[in-house]
Amino acid sequence: MESVKDVRKLYLQLGIVSVAFTLYLIGLAVYRLFLSPIRKIPGPKLTAVTGWYETYYDVYQGGRFIFEIERWHQQYDFYDVLYSSKSRYSKIDHLRFRFGTPTASFDTTEHAHHAKRRSAMNPFFSRQRILNYSSYAAGRVERLCQRLESEYKGTSKVFCFNDAWASLTTDVINYYSFAISYNFQDYPDFVAPFTKSIKLLAQSLHLVGHFPWVLSLLQSLPDSVVGILNPAMVPVFQFQNEITAQIKRIVHEEATGTNDKKTDHKTVFSEMLKSDLPRAELSLDRLKHEALSITGGGVDTIKNALVTASYGIISNPEICKRLRAELVEAMPDINGKPPTVPELESLPYLNAIVQECLRLSYGITQRLMRIDPHNPITFQNHTLPPNTPFSMTSYIQHRNPLIFPNPDVFNPDRWLPTPTSSSSPNNSTAPQQPSSTLQKAYSTAINPTNLNPSHNLSTVLAPATGRPLTKYLVPFGRGPRACLGQNFAMAELFLDLGMVFRRFEFELFETGERDVKMAANYFAPFPESANGVRVRVKGD
Numbered sequence: 001m002e003s004v005k006d007v008r009k010l011y012l013q014l015g016i017v018s019v020a021f022t023l024y025l026i027g028l029a030v031y032r033l034f035l036s037p038i039r040k041i042p043g044p045k046l047t048a049v050t051g052w053y054e055t056y057y058d059v060y061q062g063g064r065f066i067f068e069i070e071r072w073h074q075q076y077d078f079y080d081v082l083y084s085s086k087s088r089y090s091k092i093d094h095l096r097f098r099f100g101t102p103t104a105s106f107d108t109t110e111h112a113h114h115a116k117r118r119s120a121m122n123p124f125f126s127r128q129r130i131l132n133y134s135s136y137a138a139g140r141v142e143r144l145c146q147r148l149e150s151e152y153k154g155t156s157k158v159f160c161f162n163d164a165w166a167s168l169t170t171d172v173i174n175y176y177s178f179a180i181s182y183n184f185q186d187y188p189d190f191v192a193p194f195t196k197s198i199k200l201l202a203q204s205l206h207l208v209g210h211f212p213w214v215l216s217l218l219q220s221l222p223d224s225v226v227g228i229l230n231p232a233m234v235p236v237f238q239f240q241n242e243i244t245a246q247i248k249r250i251v252h253e254e255a256t257g258t259n260d261k262k263t264d265h266k267t268v269f270s271e272m273l274k275s276d277l278p279r280a281e282l283s284l285d286r287l288k289h290e291a292l293s294i295t296g297g298g299v300d301t302i303k304n305a306l307v308t309a310s311y312g313i314i315s316n317p318e319i320c321k322r323l324r325a326e327l328v329e330a331m332p333d334i335n336g337k338p339p340t341v342p343e344l345e346s347l348p349y350l351n352a353i354v355q356e357c358l359r360l361s362y363g364i365t366q367r368l369m370r371i372d373p374h375n376p377i378t379f380q381n382h383t384l385p386p387n388t389p390f391s392m393t394s395y396i397q398h399r400n401p402l403i404f405p406n407p408d409v410f411n412p413d414r415w416l417p418t419p420t421s422s423s424s425p426n427n428s429t430a431p432q433q434p435s436s437t438l439q440k441a442y443s444t445a446i447n448p449t450n451l452n453p454s455h456n457l458s459t460v461l462a463p464a465t466g467r468p469l470t471k472y473l474v475p476f477g478r479g480p481r482a483c484l485g486q487n488f489a490m491a492e493l494f495l496d497l498g499m500v501f502r503r504f505e506f507e508l509f510e511t512g513e514r515d516v517k518m519a520a521n522y523f524a525p526f527p528e529s530a531n532g533v534r535v536r537v538k539g540d
Contacts, residue, residue, distance in 0.1 A: 037385045043072055058206035063520035066365060070396050087479045089370035090114075092389055098209040100219065103286040104293035105484070110373075115480060120275035121290070124177075124268050127487045131341055134491055137172050138338040141499045143185055144168050148504055154539025158509045159189055162532035165306040166195040166299060169492065173298050176488070177268045178246055178291060194235040198299055201236065202522045205366070243291045247284060268294065294485065300524045301363050302489050305475070309357035309497055311516045311533045312410035314506045319412060322349055327502040334503055344494040352412035354493050355457070355473060359398045360410060363475030363483070365521045367391035394474050395518070395525070402464040403472045408517070415469065417459050506535040 057065035096107035105117035167184035184192035208215040326349045369391045377384040399407040458468045476483035518525035
């Protein structure tokens, strides 16, 4: 009898807990729908009630929540332009753990703390420092050209531009930033396990973002066990070990004033160590987090832009013809001295292609979540209380048909002062017309990215607002948290595209839009197909 009473008592307790929890959920829903200070913000009511809506689309539907956001903006005519160079917003604290680099400047939560950490690295990524390094980057592009010439040109052999650009970008970033060279360009077919691992790890972003305990569990396990469970992590662990050894070597060199010749140029660690950061900011773990953040954030974004440009050029004969004519005129001797970055920047059509590939590769497609811890934010007739998260994404910004007519079309002419209408891919489809509310939102000035000092893009105006088109191009973000490596990325794009497409012509191999066009968001854009842009190199 006692056992029966115990069971009944247990059932009663469970019933009470269930009823209480149900009432709590109902009360929470009522509060969010009818009492919350942000209840009047337009949007689906289900998303106002629960964050599981986002979890469903990002985790279970595979990075597709961004397309829901795009649909809502069209339906509710609401798009916030909330970022400026004067903004002092912070990030949401729990999101700093999703990449496993919580002390990197990119993931630093509080604005002032981020600014201090970033200021220590700003000189290293200045335009002049990048230009001084560009001869090495050009040498790596030349190495790619040598392989294309000797192994692929005039043959039936196929290679994937995704792999080629990823290996090149990784080699250049890691050598410049850390004085570590892996020579991934020399791998068969340019396929390097490390670059593949970065891509696979990106696909876990939403899982660990919505369920942080997953990452905590994995980090509690020995690397050897994680490597067995997920072999893709092995190259990442090897990179972490080499970065750790390199940091220790550089710290020793800086402390003793010696150089054992294993580090042949100043690195980002050297820059940080000589900064005014306190010693607590220069721990081994924090330096390692910065290294992982620089590589992880830089490789796929630059690679995606190069892949987008490659497909856009090769798939459109007129674009390819015009680009090659410009490059041949600028570089008549194919075996001559490699061009400098400023020389390539001065080429109008190449410049237009770079802008367009940045527009359609988006940079980071993940929403850039921000909060203002101290002040309310007012936009149009809406007010967000302090600590209310808000966000934007370049994906929606770059696809606004009011600013970029026929936004899905790769059209470099949109960046030229006098477009050649006969060759413009834009002529076939009439632009969509967004609402007057969205037009008003976009009339707000947006700080342009400093993309090119040589070619004056400010004369190219957005059709609906009359403002420079560059003001609406935000692949590197904007404001105090804009991409640290944008000068590096721009130099890479001009060198890579200019040198490769001057020397070679390509033909696509079983490649279409599904291999390029964004179908999912995993921090960076992912296409429907994983095959990539596969090509053959044409013979003379």
